[in-house]
Amino acid sequence: DKWGGDWNRRLEFIRQLLSKMREAVGDYPICCRVAGDEFMEGGYTLDDFCKYIAPVMEESGCDMFDVTCGVFEHFTSVIPEMYEPRGVWSYMPEAIKKVVSVPVAGLGRINDGRLAVKMIEDGIFDIVGIGRGSVADPEFARKTLAGRYDDIRQCIACNNCFEDDLSNRPSRCAVNFEYDRDSEWEEERMLSTKKKQDILVAGGGPAGMEFARVATLRGHKVTICEKKDKLGGYLPLAANYPRLNTRELLNIIRWLKKEINSLGIKVEFQTEVTEDLIQERKPDAVVLATGSAEVIPDIPGINGPNVVTLDAYLSGKKTVGKRVVIIGGNYGAEVAVSLGREGKKMPEPGYKKYHLPFEKRVLQATNPEKVKEVTILESGPIVGWPPYSFIMRYIVINEALAEAGVQCLTQVSVKEITDGFVSYVGSDGKEATVPYDTLIVAVGRVAKRDLYRQLAGKVVPVWEIGDCTGPEKIRKAIHTANFAARQI
Ligand SMILES: Cc1cc2nc3c(=O)[nH]c(=O)nc-3n(C[C@H](O)[C@H](O)[C@H](O)COP(=O)(O)OP(=O)(O)OC[C@H]3O[C@@H](n4cnc5c(N)ncnc54)[C@H](O)[C@@H]3O)c2cc1C
Ligand SMILES: Cc1cc2nc3c(=O)[nH]c(=O)nc-3n(C[C@H](O)[C@H](O)[C@H](O)COP(=O)(O)O)c2cc1C
Ligand code: SF4
CATH class of the missing domain: 3.40.50.720 (NAD(P)-binding Rossmann-like Domain)
Structure with missing residues (x-):
């Protein structure tokens, strides 16, 4: 139809939309929230946005760009998880700023006032947006302007708030009790004890x-x-x-x-x-x-010499051999990713990987000596959903497990741990063994x-x-x- 085809035709929709908006609002500034990159097969890329879309939007009356990314089909990129670095999207508004003359706002995992100021001072973009940072601390902007950076209660990027939103529940922030509650809950209105x-x-x-x-x-x-x-x-x-x-x-x-x-x-x-x-x-x-x-399951051999608990591993008290078996794929998923990445190129931050077919997302070994073979044995049907997780984190951690080459065996029942082997009954009902140098127990709490x-x-x-x-x-x-x- 007339809206599809080459770039010129595809952009007709945005031209007409902006022209109607201008008619409706007169001189009032029009700020457009845009995805700098759709990160989607068949969608547009940042290069497309800079080359084709941004100039036409500016010509058609867009007074400011507010740059996010992603599309709903893989919404995990829309609100970045804590695994991503701070300021993970800033390269997108930075690139767009180079091709337009109107102000550009950027945001995404900017939870530190110092970083917000740096983005502006370094000219990365003109306006810094603070989404979850203002949920965790509504005084973010005021404290930043006053240089009171350490007084800010920083967002931890857990996405509890957004998951509530997605599920049509009242949105609750992990660190800010008051968020999205009636004003009677404001801390300032709290009654002193009698x-x-x-x-x-x-x-x-x-x-x-x-x-x-x-x-x-x-x-x-x-x-x-x-x-x-x-x-x-x-x-x-x-x-x-x-x-x-x-x-x-x-x-x-x-x-x-x-x-x-x-x-x-x-x-x-x-x-x-x-x-x-x-x-x-x-x-x-x-x-x-x-x-x-920690729960220590009653499995024969659980007290063996190369069996460690997740807490002991995270306390830095134990070193881990080449072949690692993790019993428990929910609490054990993050440690599996971390170990599965050893000796390999770390994934590129952000979501450019969505432009790649999955085979290309698998992490390449850079130091084969250090690469670990990691296997998860999980009794339930899924991995990566401990009680502190939500759907977004579940999706992201499962992608990370696959990229890191972690073998996840679900619906298995571990029977015995011997020196160097774990015996289990698999989801097919058959008995099998898997060798290990270190076994990590992460079954629950x-x-x-x-x-x-x-x-x-x-x-x-x-x-x-x-x-x-x-x-x-x-x-x-x-x-x-x-x-x-x-x-x-
Ligand atoms: C592997 C793992 C990863 C996690 N990741 C996340 C995450 O990403 N996001 C998230 O929201 N949650 C996460 N959690 C959960 C989170 O850690 C807990 O929900 C949270 O720490 C609970 O806080 P708490 O203060 O109730 O207990 P804790 O943090 O466990 O603190 C209890 C404290 O009490 C002390 N203590 C115990 N008994 C006594 C006593 N008799 N006298 C004096 N002191 C005592 C302990 O030493 C400890 O310091 C994770 C948990 C695990 C196991
Ligand atoms: C609870 C919640 C609701 C959101 N709702 C919307 C929305 O309706 N439209 C939108 O474009 N972005 C929405 N976002 C995304 C934010 O505007 C922002 O782009 C994103 O959270 C990344 O910025 P941040 O890291 O500063 O939070 C929402 C985010 C959260 C946490
Ligand atoms: S719920 Fe988590 S992600 Fe949302 S604002 Fe609070 S700390 Fe940040």
Whole structure:
């Protein structure tokens, strides 16, 4: 039809659209949100956009370009996951800026005020857009302009907010309890406590830290006792994959630490909360934020010499041999990707790979000596969906598993671990073995409720928050903590 064919014909739609818009709005500026690259077979590329589309849009009355990318058919590129680097899309607005004379805005994983300023100062683009960064901290722009970069509660790019949006649920931010709630939930409107209490928090993970922050703002006296020698709970481990970027998880810990310091909250390290300690200190209330523990399955040979748990691997306590078998493909998927990338060229950041056929996305070996053979044995039907994941991350991690050449065997039942071999019954019902040099156990986690069971009904009021109510994710830790701190 008249809208299809060569570029000239294809652009007729946008010409007419902009001309009608101009008629409707007069002098009012027209800002167009555009995909710099559709990243789709048969779609347009950045080169097409710069050569054909951008000039025609400018001629037809577009006063500003706001550049994103991707199309709904593979929406994982539209809102980049934490695995992608910060500012991952900036090369697109940068290229478009070179071919138009109107202002160009860029965005995408810019969650640090310093990076936002740098993009402008370096002339990469004219206006910097902050999407999720403003969800995580609505004061992002104000704090950036004031140079208060470290006061920003940075987005961790977990996409909890967007997944809610996709599912037609109220959108909730993992790190900002207030986001998308009625104004009565604003922290500034929070009521001070009528009765100041002396509260002991067991556990300095995200839940314990957020609780301490909010309860202190309400006027309580809070002490955090943490068994280990640092704050952050599980997150320093979860952020520790050598070849998969999950370091954004630490953003919320950095911010909470800063708040805890400035509020003068007392933190006692290497202090395990026990029933005796509570009897001795006699607080008015105890808040348990004790997190979760690894599940160790009852499989013959599980205590063998080359069997390590995921936590032990992430703590850097164990080295890993060439052939790695991972039992548990949900908690184990990220470690599988990280190990599967060893000795290989890292994937190019961003989504240019979508222009390539899948065979070309498979990572090439650069150091064959270091390449690992990684196999996942998973009892369920899928891999890559631990309780902290969502559909977008599931899709992205499964692509990464395939690129990294990880062999994923699902619906298998592991029977025995011997020296160098794992025996299992496969999805076809047949027995088989797979050799290993290192076996990583990542089957799941269980809430740590021992202390609760000991204390319930015996001592002062006891509250539970975060993963010790069931292992899940940061959002649950922050939200259960914030909610409890508003009630206590
Ligand atoms: C491999 C892995 C990757 C993950 N990745 C993500 C992710 O990408 N996104 C996400 O949202 N979530 C992720 N999670 C989940 C996330 O780590 C947890 O949901 C979150 O840390 C829970 O916070 P918490 O404060 O409740 O517990 P934790 O973070 O577990 O903290 C509990 C703290 O309590 C301390 N403690 C325990 N008992 C006592 C005691 N008796 N006295 C004093 N201190 C005590 C512990 O030492 C610990 O510091 C991941 C989890 C795993 C296992
Ligand atoms: C909850 C949520 C809803 C969004 N809705 C839209 C939308 O309706 N239209 C759109 O073009 N982009 C939408 N986006 C994408 C953002 O505008 C932005 O392009 C993207 O999040 C990348 O920028 P960021 O890394 O700064 O968040 C949405 C993003 C989020 C997180
Ligand atoms: S939910 Fe996650 S991705 Fe969305 S704004 Fe909050 S921290 Fe960022």
